[in-house]
Amino acid sequence: xxxxxxxxxxxxxxxxxxxxxxxxxxxxxxxxxxxxxxxxxxxxxxxxxxxxxxxxxxxxxxxxxxxxxxxxxxxxxxxxxxxxxxxxxxxxxxxxxxxxxxxxxxxxxxxxxxxxxxxxxxxxxxxxxxxxxxxxxxxxxxxxxxxxxxxxxxxxxxxxxxxxxxxxxxxxxxxxxxxxxxxxxxxxxxxxxxxxxxxxxxxxxxxxxxxxxxxxxxxxxxxxxxxxxxxxxxxxxxxxxxxxxxxxxxxxxxxxxxxxxxxxxxxxxxxxxxxxxxxxxxxxxxxxxxxxxxxxxxxxxxxxxxxxxxxxxxxxxxxxxxxxxxxxxxxxxxxxxxxxxxxxxxxxxxxxxxxxxxxxxxxxxxxxxxxxxxxxxxxxxxxxxxxxxxxxxxxxxxxxxxxxx
Amino acid sequence: xxxxxxxxxxxxxxxxxxxxxxxxxxxxxxxxxxxxxxxxxxxxxxxxxxxxxxxxxxxxxxxxxxxxxxxxxxxxxxxxxxxxxxxxxxxxxxxxxxxxxxxxxxxxxxxxxxxxxxxxxxxxxxxxxxxxxxxxxxxxxxxxxxxxxxxxxxxxxxxxxxxxxxxxxxxxxxxxxxxxxxxxxxxxxxxxxxxxxxxxxxxxxxxxxxxxxxxxxxxxxxxxxxxxxxxxxxxxxxxxxxxxxxxxxxxxxxxxxxxxxxxxxxxxxxxxxxxxxxxxxxxxxxxxxxxxxxxxxxxxxxxxxxxxxxxxxxxxxxxxxxxxxxxxxxxxxxxxxxxxxxxxxxxxxxxxxxxxxxxxxxxxxxxxxxxxxxxxxxxxxxxxxxxxxxxxxxxxxxxxxxxxxxxxxxxxxxxxxxxxxxxxxxxxxxxxxxxxxxxxxxxxxxxxxxxxxxxxxxxxxxxxxxxxxxxxxx
Numbered sequence: 001x002x003x004x005x006x007x008x009x010x011x012x013x014x015x016x017x018x019x020x021x022x023x024x025x026x027x028x029x030x031x032x033x034x035x036x037x038x039x040x041x042x043x044x045x046x047x048x049x050x051x052x053x054x055x056x057x058x059x060x061x062x063x064x065x066x067x068x069x070x071x072x073x074x075x076x077x078x079x080x081x082x083x084x085x086x087x088x089x090x091x092x093x094x095x096x097x098x099x100x101x102x103x104x105x106x107x108x109x110x111x112x113x114x115x116x117x118x119x120x121x122x123x124x125x126x127x128x129x130x131x132x133x134x135x136x137x138x139x140x141x142x143x144x145x146x147x148x149x150x151x152x153x154x155x156x157x158x159x160x161x162x163x164x165x166x167x168x169x170x171x172x173x174x175x176x177x178x179x180x181x182x183x184x185x186x187x188x189x190x191x192x193x194x195x196x197x198x199x200x201x202x203x204x205x206x207x208x209x210x211x212x213x214x215x216x217x218x219x220x221x222x223x224x225x226x227x228x229x230x231x232x233x234x235x236x237x238x239x240x241x242x243x244x245x246x247x248x249x250x251x252x253x254x255x256x257x258x259x260x261x262x263x264x265x266x267x268x269x270x271x272x273x274x275x276x277x278x279x280x281x282x283x284x285x286x287x288x289x290x291x292x293x294x295x296x297x298x299x300x301x302x303x304x305x306x307x308x309x310x311x312x313x314x315x316x317x318x319x320x321x322x323x324x325x326x327x328x329x330x331x332x333x334x335x336x337x338x339x340x341x342x343x344x345x346x347x348x349x350x351x352x353x354x355x356x357x358x359x360x361x362x363x364x365x366x367x368x369x370x371x372x373x374x375x376x377x378x379x380x381x382x383x384x385x386x387x388x389x390x391x392x393x394x395x396x397x398x399x400x401x402x403x404x405x
Numbered sequence: 406x407x408x409x410x411x412x413x414x415x416x417x418x419x420x421x422x423x424x425x426x427x428x429x430x431x432x433x434x435x436x437x438x439x440x441x442x443x444x445x446x447x448x449x450x451x452x453x454x455x456x457x458x459x460x461x462x463x464x465x466x467x468x469x470x471x472x473x474x475x476x477x478x479x480x481x482x483x484x485x486x487x488x489x490x491x492x493x494x495x496x497x498x499x500x501x502x503x504x505x506x507x508x509x510x511x512x513x514x515x516x517x518x519x520x521x522x523x524x525x526x527x528x529x530x531x532x533x534x535x536x537x538x539x540x541x542x543x544x545x546x547x548x549x550x551x552x553x554x555x556x557x558x559x560x561x562x563x564x565x566x567x568x569x570x571x572x573x574x575x576x577x578x579x580x581x582x583x584x585x586x587x588x589x590x591x592x593x594x595x596x597x598x599x600x601x602x603x604x605x606x607x608x609x610x611x612x613x614x615x616x617x618x619x620x621x622x623x624x625x626x627x628x629x630x631x632x633x634x635x636x637x638x639x640x641x642x643x644x645x646x647x648x649x650x651x652x653x654x655x656x657x658x659x660x661x662x663x664x665x666x667x668x669x670x671x672x673x674x675x676x677x678x679x680x681x682x683x684x685x686x687x688x689x690x691x692x693x694x695x696x697x698x699x700x701x702x703x704x705x706x707x708x709x710x711x712x713x714x715x716x717x718x719x720x721x722x723x724x725x726x727x728x729x730x731x732x733x734x735x736x737x738x739x740x741x742x743x744x745x746x747x748x749x750x751x752x753x754x755x756x757x758x759x760x761x762x763x764x765x766x767x768x769x770x771x772x773x774x775x776x777x778x779x780x781x782x783x784x785x786x787x788x789x790x791x792x793x794x795x796x797x798x799x800x801x802x803x804x805x806x807x808x809x810x811x812x813x814x815x816x817x818x819x820x821x822x823x824x825x826x827x828x829x830x831x832x833x834x835x836x837x838x839x840x841x842x843x844x845x846x847x848x849x850x851x852x853x854x855x856x857x858x859x860x861x862x863x864x865x866x867x868x869x870x871x872x873x874x875x876x877x878x879x
Contacts (some may be wrong), residue, residue, distance in 0.1 A: 027865060027868075028868050033631075046628045046629060046630055047628070047629040048626055048627040048629070049627050049629060049632065050435060050604070050627055050855075050859055051600070051855075051859040051860040051865075052629075052632040052633075052856070052858070052860055053632075054687070054860075056632075057629070057633050058631045059544075060629055060630075062630055063631045065633060065637050067634055067637050067638060067641070068637065071641050083657065085561060085572075086572040089569035089570070089572065090569060090572050090573065092568050092572065094567060094568060096569075096571055098571065098574075101573065104574070108573035109573065110574060111575075111578040111581070111656055112572055112577070112578060115578075115649075115652070116584040116585075117580055118585055118589065118648070118649050119585045119588060119589070120646050121641070121645050122585075122588065122592055122593075122642060122646075123588070123592070125638045125641045125642050125645070126595075126596050126638065128638070129596070129634050129635060129638035129811075130623065131632075132634050133628075133630070133631040134627065134634070136624045137624030137626075138624055139624075140626060142626060149607035149608070151433065151598065151609075151627045152441060152603045152604040152606075152607045152625075152626070153436060154431065154435035154436040155605065155607070173620060181866075191738050223565075233553045234554075237552070259527075292412045324597040328738060334529075363783070391668070
């Protein structure tokens with residue numbers, strides 16, 4: 001009957017029977033009735049109660065739900081996701097070194113594994129319960145029965161659907177009568193409620209969904225295309241600050257420049273450096289041929305010079321100053337073979353060359369301070385005293401080399 | 406224990422102006438339970454006390470958003486946070502609120518698994534309280550980072566920098582623990598309300614209410630086949646929420662325990678924090694339950710017996726917390742670490758001694774009054790002690806955070822933290838958010854889990870256990 005109803009476009013005449021509804025005043029009466037209906041072999045029937053009635057599962061022969069297994073699966077998925085997420089992000093994609101600890105260690109990653117296991121399980125528990133229960137269910141033929149509203153209040157109902165293969169208008173009514181219900185009633189199919197979703201609602205949802213996708217589409221477009229305009233930056237943080245930067249124009253000052261020059265003759269504390277011999281290696285216009293008096297001519301200074309030389313000079317000049325340090329060797333190799341073949345390479349000097357032996361110590365000091373040819377300036381890295389110490393060590397090396405030859 | 410929710414027991418009430426104080430309508434116990442809860446929603450307007458409370462809450466809420474907006478606009482210099490006490494109020498408030506949020510899940514999940522049926526009258530309250538407390542808590546770390554528009558950095562979202570959160574940090578565990586807890590609590594709360602939404606839907610007079618509650622009820626009609634899966638889902642959620650609730654405050658305590666600061670670096674922290682959370686949470690439940698049962702006529706469902714049981718739990722957890730306070734001192738002495746020893750002597754007798762002894766008075770001494778049966782069964786005494794305990798639990802977090810930070814390893818960096826008016830406005834304002842949400846809940850949502858109270862009604866239980874197994878005889 002109900003099957004015929006479904007195929008009909010515009011139903012006419014009285015609505016077909018949906019089922020028989022019995023109402024009971026107490027849960028235990030319902031349990032007794034449910035037992036009888038179960039034993040009669042019905043399959044399309046249900047009971048409706050305001051609270052879960054103790055023993056009704058057995059009375060109706062309800063089998064255990066598969067929900068726990070779904071939750072177990074979800075929990076394991078959550079666990080695996082947490083392991084993968086933490087390993088991939090912190091140990092593989094962007095290895096993050098924290099206090100020298102291993103990139104991937106189980107104990108530090110347990111809390112998030114636990115949390116995601118629970119999160120996935122919880123979402124599945126509620127979602128699975130609703131889906132297995134066929135919820136949300138907007139309308140049902142029982143909604144037309146005014147008395148059925150008490151199913152969520154204080155009454156207990158039993159419904160046998162007419163579509164049940166065992167249903168028989170007379171016998172089923174007799175069976176329910178024998179359970180002594182407070183009220184026994186017929187439930188008709190619902191013809192008042194349209195079976196389809198309202199068109200306007202469907203279109204509205206489609207439009208909203210499409211509109212919701214627009215920001216994501218724009219973000220994706222921005223990610224994979226180039227633009228000459230500055231990025232969209234909603235929160236400006238401190239991007240624009242009311243201040244002038246160096247080299248900018250500033251109409252406030254007569255010279256229209258944002259930065260201020262120091263007053264002529266200004267010297268910072270300790271930066272006077274008026275001793276040309278010590279700081280520039282010069283006596284008058286000539287390079288000094290003697291060490292400045294502030295530098296003690298003793299073994300300690302040479303030892304200091306050797307130690308500094310080892311740090312700053314040996315990479316290129318080598319331990320004996322012969323211009324054969326690791327950098328030089330590697331450069332020679334690359335210049336003679338492989339990708340760097342034919343490249344110009346200015347090798348570091350051998351400090352034992354005659355012209356260098358004859359250079360005044362002031363000039364050697366100047367070369368270290370300001371650099372020469374390819375050699376960068378070391379004035380900013382090595383202190384004045386240490387530069388003199390290195391020069392002293394250089395002289396020692398040169399002397400030793402000359403004696404050896 | 407189930408016998409305490411006897412709805413037939415008539416409790417005479419004095420205030421005549423309240424429409425909810427009369428006996429509930431109905432010719433059977435189930436109908437009376439329904440009416441007792443539904444009439445709050447169905448009434449054209451709530452009692453006057455509700456409006457007064459709502460007005461106060463709303464002004465506090467305005468102050469909350471105002472002070473947060475001020476901090477976002479000017480920067481966190483508006484607070485008193487200053488090295489060395491850089492955590493101060495925002496984190497004190499965070500831990501305070503997240504602690505409050507533990508009683509709800511404890512009552513709904515752990516007491517459910519332990520078959521404590523008396524929980525049915527208060528679990529909905531407590532769950533709602535949990536969610537609102539977690540909402541309050543979640544705001545504070547988000548504001549404390551100084552740029553409240555950037556908290557999404559804490560989530561593993563692919564970004565143009567190619568960077569990811571640091572998953573080995575307890576602060577990152579916090580993000581996952583608190584958001585998982587918030588999600589679980591909301592879903593647990595919502596699922597518990599589905600059958601009650603259906604009851605509200607079927608008893609609503611206006612079309613707007615029918616549609617709203619109808620959408621929330623998702624077409625629940627009380628089918629036993631659905632109840633079967635529903636109950637199974639409820640059991641699973643309880644089993645999941647039980648370790649979760651214990652994990653959340655443990656993870657929060659890791660923020661401190663994994664630091665090397667004396668006074669924080671303690672293995673006792675996880676159980677100590679969980680006990681404190683339950684203690685403070687229960688105190689907040691009674692603070693909410695006593696006025697709510699008074700003004701909405703729920704005295705037949707939330708009886709003095711229920712309050713007494715909660716007070717007993719407060720004695721137990723209060724003693725646990727007191728034990729933890731003592732044990733901290735013992736460990737500091739027994740460990741033989743001079744810095745640790747100094748920290749605790751300083752805590753009790755240093756510049757923050759006033760905060761320490763406030764905490765001891767509120768948390769350890771005041772619940773001892775509950776040893777007297779008369780006081781335990783007096784709702785107004787319960788309310789007062791509940792408030793005192795909440796003050797004490799706030800001070801506990803203040804003491805742990807501020808005294809430890811103010812005296813770190815380097816005496817040259819020692820300091821004394823003084824909060825600003827904005828700090829106090831943010832703290833006071835968070836109560837506005839909490840109570841606004843709670844008052845809206847009282848007015849529009851089912852305050853008591855009707856289906857659960859009905860299922861544990863004495864007449865049903867008597868029949869189920871005494872009357873024999875109805876499903877068995879064929």
